[in-house]
Amino acid sequence: MFDLSGKCALVTGASGGIGAEIARALHARGAVVGLSGTREAPLRELADELGERAHVLPCDLSDAEAVEALPKAAIEAMGALDILVNNAGITRDTLFMRLKDEDWQAVIDVNLTAAMRLCRGAVRGMIKARWGRIINITSVVGTTGNPGQANYCAAKAGLVGLSKSLAQEVAARGITVNCIAPGFIATAMTDKLTDDQKAGILGAVPMGAMGTPVDIAAAVVYLASSEAGYVTGATLHVNGGMAMV
Amino acid sequence: MSDIADRVKKIVVEHLGVEEDKVTENASFIDDLGADSLDTVELVMAFEEEFGIEIPDDAAETIQTFGDAVKFIQNAA
Numbered sequence: 001m002f003d004l005s006g007k008c009a010l011v012t013g014a015s016g017g018i019g020a021e022i023a024r025a026l027h028a029r030g031a032v033v034g035l036s037g038t039r040e041a042p043l044r045e046l047a048d049e050l051g052e053r054a055h056v057l058p059c060d061l062s063d064a065e066a067v068e069a070l071p072k073a074a075i076e077a078m079g080a081l082d083i084l085v086n087n088a089g090i091t092r093d094t095l096f097m098r099l100k101d102e103d104w105q106a107v108i109d110v111n112l113t114a115a116m117r118l119c120r121g122a123v124r125g126m127i128k129a130r131w132g133r134i135i136n137i138t139s140v141v142g143t144t145g146n147p148g149q150a151n152y153c154a155a156k157a158g159l160v161g162l163s164k165s166l167a168q169e170v171a172a173r174g175i176t177v178n179c180i181a182p183g184f185i186a187t188a189m190t191d192k193l194t195d196d197q198k199a200g201i202l203g204a205v206p207m208g209a210m211g212t213p214v215d216i217a218a219a220v221v222y223l224a225s226s227e228a229g230y231v232t233g234a235t236l237h238v239n240g241g242m243a244m245v
Numbered sequence: 246m247s248d249i250a251d252r253v254k255k256i257v258v259e260h261l262g263v264e265e266d267k268v269t270e271n272a273s274f275i276d277d278l279g280a281d282s283l284d285t286v287e288l289v290m291a292f293e294e295e296f297g298i299e300i301p302d303d304a305a306e307t308i309q310t311f312g313d314a315v316k317f318i319q320n321a322a
Contacts (some may be wrong), residue, residue, distance in 0.1 A: 124290065127283075128287075129285060172283075
């Protein structure tokens with residue numbers, strides 16, 4: 001089950017905690033992985049850790065031209081692009097009343113527009129191959145909303161709409177498009193929270209614990225697998241029960 | 246029939262799984278040959294590859310029939 005041997009997967013945001021774990025999990029199942037991110041050093045480190053079948057593909061997702069070039073670079077490096085994981089994301093949190101156009105635009109550009117461009121670049125080859133997996137990492141807040149994150153929530157909810165539309169267009173070609181919506185996941189970002197903040201968050205999680213990047217990576221492996229071929233247009237919520245939608 | 250028309254026909258027959266004699270000059274990919282809109286995009290991609298040409302999106306939209314495709318490619322190649 002869940003064997004990904006011979007499949008080539010591109011993971012954006014692979015320098016981050018969740019992205020790196022996604023890449024590790026796909027690689028462990030036999031996939032060739034393309035590690036993309038803005039910072040090259042952590043990508044190199046991860047590639048060294050993984051050894052064979054790992055390619056470093058740096059890309060600044062706020063640069064439209066660089067984004068357009070990434071799927072091609074991935075296909076050149078790996079030979080194909082069977083699995084696309086749009087994991088990269090940024091935040092520019094601020095109360096809506098103070099939300100500046102540039103905070104809105106930066107988050108939409110990276111979290112939504114770049115993902116759209118990568119889907120567009122990847123889907124052509126997938127259609128030809130009659131097989132493909134697109135997995136967009138969204139967030140629980142794309143469904144529930146969150147104060148201070150109107151831009152981020154809008155981008156994540158937008159990604160869900162994009163995924164469902166694309167899923168319908170390419171379903172008959174053996175391509176699935178799904179979302180994974182993490183809840184609170186322990187990463188470098190959440191390490192910065194105070195104990196009080198963490199206690200407040202965990203009060204809202206029935207499981208009483210934060211998730212880990214491994215929880216997200218396991219969901220990615222499932223949706224990337226041939227076994228998940230009948231699942232499309234879905235959002236898999238991985239959030240310890242904090243929002244049951 | 247020209248060589249280009251033969252090659253276009255072969256692509257259409259293979260891709261849409263239709264009988265060769267159904268692929269006539271005025272046969273519409275969607276109305277007569279059972280293509281859906283994504284099929285037409287795929288056909289254009291296949292033509293681009295076979296003939297080493299670029300078919301821009303606005304031109305692709307005008308290619309509705311087998312005859313349209315042959316004419317466009319004859320002019321482009």
